[in-house]
Each structure stands twice: as C-alpha cells, then as structure tokens.
Amino acid sequence: MAAFEEKVKTPIHKQESFEDEKFNHHDDANSIIEGSKGVTRHEFDTLRHMPDRLPYTAWLVVFVEFAERWTYYGTVNIYSNYIRAPLPKGSHTGAVIDPVARAGNGSAGALGKGQQKSFAIRTLNTFFVFFTPILGAVIADSKWGRYKTIMIFSIICLVGHVILVGSASPASLENPDTATAILILAILVMGLGAGGLKSNVSPMIAEQYQGKLRKTTLKSGETVLMSPEVTIQSIYLWFYAAINLGACGAISASFLARDHGYWVAFMVPTGIFVLVPAVLFIGRKHYIKTPPRGSIILETIRVIRMALGPAMSFNPANTIRAIKAPTFWDPARPSTYAAGKAPAAITWDEEFVGEVARTCNACAVFLFFPFYWLCYSQIDGNLATVAAGMTLHGTPNDLIQNLNSISLIIMIPIFDYFIYPFLRRRGINFTPIKRIYAGFIVAGFAMLYAAVLQHFIYKTSPCHDNLPSACMSADKETLASPINVWIVAGPYILVALSEIFASITSLEYAFTKAPTRMKSVVMAFSQFQTALSSCLNLAMTPVNTEDKFGWLFGSFGVTAVIIGTIFFFTFRDLDAKEAELNAIGKGNRAGFVDETPDKMKPHPDTTVL
Numbered sequence: 001m002a003a004f005e006e007k008v009k010t011p012i013h014k015q016e017s018f019e020d021e022k023f024n025h026h027d028d029a030n031s032i033i034e035g036s037k038g039v040t041r042h043e044f045d046t047l048r049h050m051p052d053r054l055p056y057t058a059w060l061v062v063f064v065e066f067a068e069r070w071t072y073y074g075t076v077n078i079y080s081n082y083i084r085a086p087l088p089k090g091s092h093t094g095a096v097i098d099p100v101a102r103a104g105n106g107s108a109g110a111l112g113k114g115q116q117k118s119f120a121i122r123t124l125n126t127f128f129v130f131f132t133p134i135l136g137a138v139i140a141d142s143k144w145g146r147y148k149t150i151m152i153f154s155i156i157c158l159v160g161h162v163i164l165v166g167s168a169s170p171a172s173l174e175n176p177d178t179a180t181a182i183l184i185l186a187i188l189v190m191g192l193g194a195g196g197l198k199s200n201v202s203p204m205i206a207e208q209y210q211g212k213l214r215k216t217t218l219k220s221g222e223t224v225l226m227s228p229e230v231t232i233q234s235i236y237l238w239f240y241a242a243i244n245l246g247a248c249g250a251i252s253a254s255f256l257a258r259d260h261g262y263w264v265a266f267m268v269p270t271g272i273f274v275l276v277p278a279v280l281f282i283g284r285k286h287y288i289k290t291p292p293r294g295s296i297i298l299e300t301i302r303v304i305r306m307a308l309g310p311a312m313s314f315n316p317a318n319t320i321r322a323i324k325a326p327t328f329w330d331p332a333r334p335s336t337y338a339a340g341k342a343p344a345a346i347t348w349d350e351e352f353v354g355e356v357a358r359t360c361n362a363c364a365v366f367l368f369f370p371f372y373w374l375c376y377s378q379i380d381g382n383l384a385t386v387a388a389g390m391t392l393h394g395t396p397n398d399l400i401q402n403l404n405s406i407s408l409i410i411m412i413p414i415f416d417y418f419i420y421p422f423l424r425r426r427g428i429n430f431t432p433i434k435r436i437y438a439g440f441i442v443a444g445f446a447m448l449y450a451a452v453l454q455h456f457i458y459k460t461s462p463c464h465d466n467l468p469s470a471c472m473s474a475d476k477e478t479l480a481s482p483i484n485v486w487i488v489a490g491p492y493i494l495v496a497l498s499e500i501f502a503s504i505t506s507l508e509y510a511f512t513k514a515p516t517r518m519k520s521v522v523m524a525f526s527q528f529q530t531a532l533s534s535c536l537n538l539a540m541t542p543v544n545t546e547d548k549f550g551w552l553f554g555s556f557g558v559t560a561v562i563i564g565t566i567f568f569f570t571f572r573d574l575d576a577k578e579a580e581l582n583a584i585g586k587g588n589r590a591g592f593v594d595e596t597p598d599k600m601k602p603h604p605d606t607t608v609l
Helices: 002-007 018-022 041-046 056-076 079-084 099-103 114-131 133-144 146-167 176-206 228-249 251-260 262-273 275-282 296-311 316-324 350-380 382-388 397-425 432-460 485-501 503-512 516-539 546-582
Strands: 048-050 214-217 223-226 481-484
Touching: 048 228, 048 397, 056 146, 056 176, 056 228, 056 251, 056 262, 056 275, 079 114, 079 176, 079 382, 114 133, 114 176, 114 350, 114 516, 133 146, 133 176, 133 296, 133 516, 146 176, 146 262, 146 275, 176 228, 176 503, 176 516, 228 251, 228 397, 228 485, 228 503, 251 262, 251 397, 262 275, 296 316, 296 350, 296 516, 350 382, 350 397, 350 432, 350 485, 350 503, 350 516, 350 546, 382 397, 382 432, 382 485, 382 546, 397 485, 432 481, 432 485, 432 503, 432 546, 481 485, 485 503, 503 516
Parallel strands: 048 223
Antiparallel strands: 214 223
C-alpha cells in the first residue's frame, strides 16, 4: 500500500456529468441533443417518446429465437414426467396405451427415477444452460463475434437434440439407467450449444436497430420523438413474446409424449431446430455484426483486479468500506499516477476505467435475481407435479405449464401498446428499478398462491401429503384430489406477469448498461444468476419432496417479497442516473491508450446535429 502511495499524485475526481455531455449548452433549452437528428432539449423534455419501426433483420433474429425456444421448451417441459414417472402399463415408449387412462388421469412416463432425482437432473439442466453463456459471451466478444458464435453453437445444440432422441428410443428405455446416462449427455451437449445462443441472440437483435433520436408527426398531427431507449424496451418485449410463442408451440410435446411416446415428442423439436442455422445462414449478408475487440474482456478483468488489490483486507468490513469508497477505482486510473510512473499493466485510458466502473455498478442489480429465479423455477417441474395430483379430465399434467407462455403472449402486446404508452402519456416514469421491484412482488404472490393451493390438495387428496401425484388404489387405479387441475393456472399467470416486469427488464437493462463491445458478457452475467439460482435449488433437493411443497412455496414467496423490497431500497438511486448509465460505451472506441484519433473511426451516434 505504501508503494502504491509513493507513485500516485492527488487525483482529480471532478468529471463532466452526463447532462453536460448530452446537451451542448446545459442552460439552453434550444440546444441540440448530441447524437439526435436535430432534437432540442426542450423537445426532449416535452414531447411524447415512442418506439421506432424495427428493421427486418431484427425480425429474422426474432424468428431464430422463436424456433430455438420452441425446441427448448418442447423438451424441458416434458422432462418432469419423463424422468420421474415409470413407463405406463404395457408401454415401451412412454406413451399411455390404455385409452381409458388416457382420457382420465393417466400420464406419460419413462425412466421412473422419482421426484428428487427428476428435480436434480432438471436443475442440472437449468444450471448448465445458464452457466455456459459466460463461455459463449467471452468467445463472441473477444474472438468470433456474435454471428459466428451463434452459428457454430447452434450446430452443437442440434447434435445434442439428436442424442436426446436416442435416449428416448424404445431400445434405450429397456434399460432406464442407460437411458438416463444418454439423457445427461444430451443435456450437457445441448447446454453447451445453448451457451453460445443465450448470451448473444438477445444483444444481436437489439443492435440491428441503429436509429437516432428524431422527431416525427403522427397522422393525428401530434409531434412525437422516435426514442432509441423506448425502441429497445419494445424490442425486448417482442423478443420475449417470440420466446413464449415458441414455448406455446411446444404444447404439442405433452400430447405427443402421452399418445405416441417420448422419442416422437423429442424428434419434433429436433426437426424444428434445423431452422435456426438455416435462417442465420439466409440473412448472413444483411445482419449488423459487431466485430470482436480481442483483449477487452481480459483488460476489464485487469482493471477490476488492479482496483480491488489495495481494497482487500483481512477485515471484511474494511474491504466493503473500501469498495464503496469514491476512490476505489483510483489504482486503475492512469490520471492517478505521476507522469511516467503508471504501471506497465495499465494499457487503457481514463474513460475505459469509467465505463468498467459504471458497468459494474449497474450489473450489481443482477445479484438479487437468484431469489427471483427460485420462484420462477417452480413452474418448470414442481407445479407440474402438483397438477399431477389434481383431477385432470384428460389434460396432460405437464401441459399446464404452457399457461405461462400463453399468458405472456397475451399480456406483452397489452403492455407494449396500451399500458406503457398510457403511463408515458401521463408522465409516469415506470423505470427499470421500479419494474424489477414489481416483478419480485408479483412472483412472491404467485408462490404464496401455490402454497395455499398445495394446502388444500393435502386436505382433499386420498393420500393427503403422501405423494398425492402418484396416489393409487389397491387395484392400481389413479386417485386424485377433486380440485380441478386448471386451478393451478394462477401461479403460472402471476409468474408470467412478473416476467414482464423483472425478466424482460433485466434483458433491456443488460443491453443498455453495457459498453458496446461487452454486451454479450454483461448479458451472460445477467443470465448467470439463473445458474446461481439452480445451485440454491440443488442445495434444497433433500427438502424438495411433495410432502414439503407447501412450506417450500410459502418460504419462496416470503423471500421474494423481502428480497424485492431490499432490492428497491438498495438501487432506487439508480433511477436518477438512468440516462447516464444508458450512455455507457456508446462510442466506437474501446478505451485503450493506443487509440489515437487517426486510428479511431467516429461512431455515427456521436455527431452533434
């Protein structure tokens, strides 16, 4: 620490604020906003902001996501029964052979591994799918670029789908242990492939839009602003709609598994996934592609490491205090050191350190999301198990979870065309932090609803809390709670509403708060929170049994409400910095000292009109 102090000079902390940069003359209402097409500050403050029209390349990427999500949900939505339940009587494929059982409470099954092993394998799948995006992001941002990464990893994912079909073949199902081993291999290969897609498709769709802030006049005569920020919000609403439209396409999987067997149910998504690399190839000459920067990710790590070194202490309180201090980033700033005294490791400039600092501050928002995803994860399997203990009336129990996607498809246009525009017209600023907070609260109420429902299933099931999903009479007839299975729709609809507030906003937040050439990494960090949530889920495997579902759902609900409230009071000050955080890394520069003006290409959005 003393050696460090000898090298430094007194740092100058005063920097221009974003508002001073954004407007040529801060006190002049007629000054032109930087990067806009002649929009004044007064117009920016008074005119209504609207989303712009999307280019067709964005819709091509939307279709890629639609097809990929169809195949993903077309497999994971039927994993629960596939792993948990044994083969139905007389079946070699997992299909329900008895027509009476098929019309009643009969469900498909295959491996017969039980609830806990089913939960563990499904959680492994979720963890791997949301862990590997870090790898895909690093490769995209530093080596291949987003387009090439998506193309190559989509082929890997296709191979995984083929392996999955093999796990469900009648020959494999003769030995459940062999079929389980092949299933796990398929999960790992598909998870690796998904890593290249999940971290790169969402930023790729947003970067297809290159519009600037501009004025236009509607047919009604009203003058409005076509806002890039509002357009990005709209893009991610429709991106999420594509995800859930694809998930709805997977509704057929439940019926295919019940009526024709699992190899058929897995074959259909495999065929659809072929469209992903095909559409990517068709549009290859038209996509806007951000080239990789090379060392920017490693340099970012070095900036953080250099800043963190002097802050570390054996006393955790001192470490936290140092990290929160305004001078935390000074050891990494070139301006901190006397001329010629900066360490050789500093290959970046002052602005790059500022971008890393602001990005880290913004990404801290995502650290609360594992608790949100704990609630969301219950709709992927546990609520399907709950449904299996209710009166089905011929409805496959794993079909119910598609209500989440159907609800999103209905609600997303309502929010995009009516609710959000209504709030903007009334001057109500429903900022990202407020939206995420609302998502936590709604997800918490969804879990409390599920806890109450589970209580009544225990009361009304002939088996009470002793495996109500597998309750049978002495002659092997299925027994169920008289509660209609469609009552379980409540948690699915509420979780869908929470996704509009929390999940979609997290995609938007990750894109808008990241420097241009680190968007995949920041997106991957956002999605990595789901992997952390899966670790929490795995830790709770011993208590993830049907007799404890009521307490499990209730505790998740209360936790979501408490954590959401802590989240809001921790980050509500970021709402006031929204415009500043959105300005991070919008230039074409990368932030290294060898970037002299003659080597730099001006970014189109930096022109003052």
